[in-house]
Amino acid sequence: MINFTVGPVQSSDAVRAVGAEQVPYFRTAEFSKLMLENERLVKKFAHTTEDSRVVFMTCSGSGGMETAIMNCLTKQDKALVINGGSFGERFVELLTLHEIPFSEIKLEHGKALKPEHLDPYEGKGYTAFLLQKHETSTGVHFDIKLVSDFCKRNNCFLIVDTISTFLADPFDMADLDAGVMITGSQKALACPPGIAVIALAPSALKRIENNKCRCQYLDLKLALKNQERGQTPWTPAVGVLRQINVRLKEIDTAGGDKYEIERTAHLAQYFRDKLKEHNLPFEIISESLSNAVTPLHPKTQSAFEIFLKIKDEYGMWICPNGGDMKDTVFRVGHIGYLSEADYDKLIEAFLDLRKKGFI
Amino acid sequence: MINFTVGPVQSSDAVRAVGAEQVPYFRTAEFSKLMLENERLVKKFAHTTEDSRVVFMTCSGSGGMETAIMNCLTKQDKALVINGGSFGERFVELLTLHEIPFSEIKLEHGKALKPEHLDPYEGKGYTAFLLQKHETSTGVHFDIKLVSDFCKRNNCFLIVDTISTFLADPFDMADLDAGVMITGSQKALACPPGIAVIALAPSALKRIENNKCRCQYLDLKLALKNQERGQTPWTPAVGVLRQINVRLKEIDTAGGDKYEIERTAHLAQYFRDKLKEHNLPFEIISESLSNAVTPLHPKTQSAFEIFLKIKDEYGMWICPNGGDMKDTVFRVGHIGYLSEADYDKLIEAFLDLRKKGFI
Numbered sequence: 001m002i003n004f005t006v007g008p009v010q011s012s013d014a015v016r017a018v019g020a021e022q023v024p025y026f027r028t029a030e031f032s033k034l035m036l037e038n039e040r041l042v043k044k045f046a047h048t049t050e051d052s053r054v055v056f057m058t059c060s061g062s063g064g065m066e067t068a069i070m071n072c073l074t075k076q077d078k079a080l081v082i083n084g085g086s087f088g089e090r091f092v093e094l095l096t097l098h099e100i101p102f103s104e105i106k107l108e109h110g111k112a113l114k115p116e117h118l119d120p121y122e123g124k125g126y127t128a129f130l131l132q133k134h135e136t137s138t139g140v141h142f143d144i145k146l147v148s149d150f151c152k153r154n155n156c157f158l159i160v161d162t163i164s165t166f167l168a169d170p171f172d173m174a175d176l177d178a179g180v181m182i183t184g185s186q187k188a189l190a191c192p193p194g195i196a197v198i199a200l201a202p203s204a205l206k207r208i209e210n211n212k213c214r215c216q217y218l219d220l221k222l223a224l225k226n227q228e229r230g231q232t233p234w235t236p237a238v239g240v241l242r243q244i245n246v247r248l249k250e251i252d253t254a255g256g257d258k259y260e261i262e263r264t265a266h267l268a269q270y271f272r273d274k275l276k277e278h279n280l281p282f283e284i285i286s287e288s289l290s291n292a293v294t295p296l297h298p299k300t301q302s303a304f305e306i307f308l309k310i311k312d313e314y315g316m317w318i319c320p321n322g323g324d325m326k327d328t329v330f331r332v333g334h335i336g337y338l339s340e341a342d343y344d345k346l347i348e349a350f351l352d353l354r355k356k357g358f359i
Numbered sequence: 360m361i362n363f364t365v366g367p368v369q370s371s372d373a374v375r376a377v378g379a380e381q382v383p384y385f386r387t388a389e390f391s392k393l394m395l396e397n398e399r400l401v402k403k404f405a406h407t408t409e410d411s412r413v414v415f416m417t418c419s420g421s422g423g424m425e426t427a428i429m430n431c432l433t434k435q436d437k438a439l440v441i442n443g444g445s446f447g448e449r450f451v452e453l454l455t456l457h458e459i460p461f462s463e464i465k466l467e468h469g470k471a472l473k474p475e476h477l478d479p480y481e482g483k484g485y486t487a488f489l490l491q492k493h494e495t496s497t498g499v500h501f502d503i504k505l506v507s508d509f510c511k512r513n514n515c516f517l518i519v520d521t522i523s524t525f526l527a528d529p530f531d532m533a534d535l536d537a538g539v540m541i542t543g544s545q546k547a548l549a550c551p552p553g554i555a556v557i558a559l560a561p562s563a564l565k566r567i568e569n570n571k572c573r574c575q576y577l578d579l580k581l582a583l584k585n586q587e588r589g590q591t592p593w594t595p596a597v598g599v600l601r602q603i604n605v606r607l608k609e610i611d612t613a614g615g616d617k618y619e620i621e622r623t624a625h626l627a628q629y630f631r632d633k634l635k636e637h638n639l640p641f642e643i644i645s646e647s648l649s650n651a652v653t654p655l656h657p658k659t660q661s662a663f664e665i666f667l668k669i670k671d672e673y674g675m676w677i678c679p680n681g682g683d684m685k686d687t688v689f690r691v692g693h694i695g696y697l698s699e700a701d702y703d704k705l706i707e708a709f710l711d712l713r714k715k716g717f718i
Binding site for chain 1: 360362364366367369370375376378379380381382383384385386387417418419420421422425426429452453456543545551552553573574575576577592593594595596597598599670676678679681
């Protein structure tokens with residue numbers, strides 16, 4: 001099977017080789033060293049300030065989103081959140097559950113964020129801003145510079161979900177003055193799922209220090225305290241953390257985040273060019289594309305039927321959408337261990353489906 | 360390295376082979392089928408009632424403990440908890456954090472639970488009971504029959520942490536009328552860490568239905584709803600779940616939980632006999648042993664120094680203790696992919712340390 005979804009994605013041979021090893025005991029100096037190296041490399045690739053911190057939580061990316069909210073926001077905040085798809089909707093659900101006062105900027109699926117969307121909220125006392133830098137469900141890459149500038153002007157604490165865009169599109173946490181960056185092990189980090197990675201600027205560390213987290217398992221005070229010595233309060237997904245280590249060093253050796261972003265951008269462009277070249281009956285639905293994924297509306301067949309066909313008859317996974325986008329949108333990912341040759345096979349499958357009159 | 364800790368433990372070749380594979384996309388009928396098979400086999404080995412359910416949460420065992428408390432208990436409960444070591448202490452912390460009224464039966468490290476410990480709480484209106492069936496930190500295997508009988512007489516909802524004892528010692532959830540059983544992927548399930556397995560009796564399902572969980576990520580209503588079709592609300596540790604599937608089927612083919620428990624009991628007895636045979640300067644500190652681990656107090660050297668020596672000079676991990684037991688207790692585990700020959704090597708190392716005057 002070739003995997004073009006947006007996670008779990010394909011891992012490199014070196015990462016898979018670690019998966020075959022016995023998982024070592026981890027309350028050791030050896031594992032602590034590895035964890036501190038993981039922290040150092042994530043800080044480097046996220047371009048954090050020197051006094052920022054990184055923790056690794058054994059949970060999904062959504063668990064990471066909730067962790068950020070539970071630890072960094074309080075009922076005294078007044079938050080602004082971009083809701084442009086399933087993951088924006090999840091932020092809304094979480095803010096509601098945790099009783100954080102908020103306003104929601106609801107964007108039509110596929111639409112970009114524009115200055116006029118933010119204008120009404122200028123100078124209105126908002127204290128926090130949450131968004132997906134890349135709304136994975138619709139493939140819209142929001143203008144983070146626009147949001148960052150708003151936050152700087154309005155003194156807003158910025159929480160950025162970069163789950164599917166970290167290492168796929170440029171991100172400079174220090175320059176954007178973001179408080180929190182969240183990503184997951186199974187996106188462009190291209191490791192098995194199980195770990196959420198959370199980078200925390202000093203502004204976040206201060207909020208965490210002054211807050212009481214109502215969930216021990218997701219308590220960042222405990223995670224930060226343990227990570228000082230490269231440890232975790234609870235048994236983490238040790239295997240995945242070792243794979244993350246191999247992967248981060250692989251990227252570092254190849255040229256860092258810049259290299260990985262360029263590689264991903266190249267694959268995305270290669271696929272998009274082929275789509276156009278063959279005039280396939282798919283419409284790109286996003287006004288602002290990330291390198292991570294191409295979201296497509298098939299004009300002649302149900303998106304979910306195409307997903308099933310490609311899986312069952314061609315041995316490849318494209319990424320289906322859920323909910324009300326199930327029949328109208330599928331996505332083709334560009335993160336993970338993929339090559340031009342893989343896309344050639346996918347394009348061939350699409351051409352074959354057209355020849356057969358399926359699309 | 361040979362791993363005698365109590366988790367992560369050593370995995371079988373078949374489980375490791377899955378670790379080397381690419382992690383597949385999981386929103387598929389194929390993965391759903393695997394998850395439903397996992398549920399069926401855990402129910403079988405835990406001897407649940409037919410109408411019980413099992414969910415798989417991407418978190419540590421401690422995350423599973425907190426999940427049980429957040430979803431099944433409320434401020435209207437009056438809980439009784441056994442605190443006989445680090446994990447009993449964790450239950451106490453969690454009940455405190457979540458403001459569940461409780462009384463604590465504090466047992467000296469190493470001491471068994473006896474009827475007289477429970478007598479004062481008889482007929483006092485307790486509604487819930489929490490305990491470690493096996494307090495992993497001290498290696499004390501509590502008398503679960505005693506607790507179960509108390510719960511039946513007093514109409515108490517029983518939450519059992521079987522994290523390190525599931526598949527190592529007998530457990531019959533239906534017979535004990537337990538409401539919740541919690542275990543983890545990295546104990547006798549002998550897979551990498553990352554998944555907490557939670558079995559829920561109908562009494563638990565009813566409590567969950569009537570409760571509002573204050574954490575979306577750990578919300579069992581969502582987990583149960585998704586598991587109806589073999590799915591999870593958030594991206595789970597797909598790789599570990601596939602390894603659990605291979606492992607559960609391995610156990611099933613070999614003869615089920617009975618076989619695995621006997622195998623573990625045999626290894627534990629083999630090691631304990633050898634200790635005695637060679638008159639090693641270690642004292643077993645538990646009044647009531649589990650098959651999962653042998654907790655030892657070294658009479659002639661710091662436990663932590665022995666751990667380091669065995670790791671650095673003999674290439675084996677025994678299990679160190681933390682906190683105030685750091686220098687006085689180490690543990691030797693019997694769960695995971697271990698053989699008599701492995702124990703022969705450990706005994707040889709101990710004999711060598713004695714010859715050198717280190718112990």
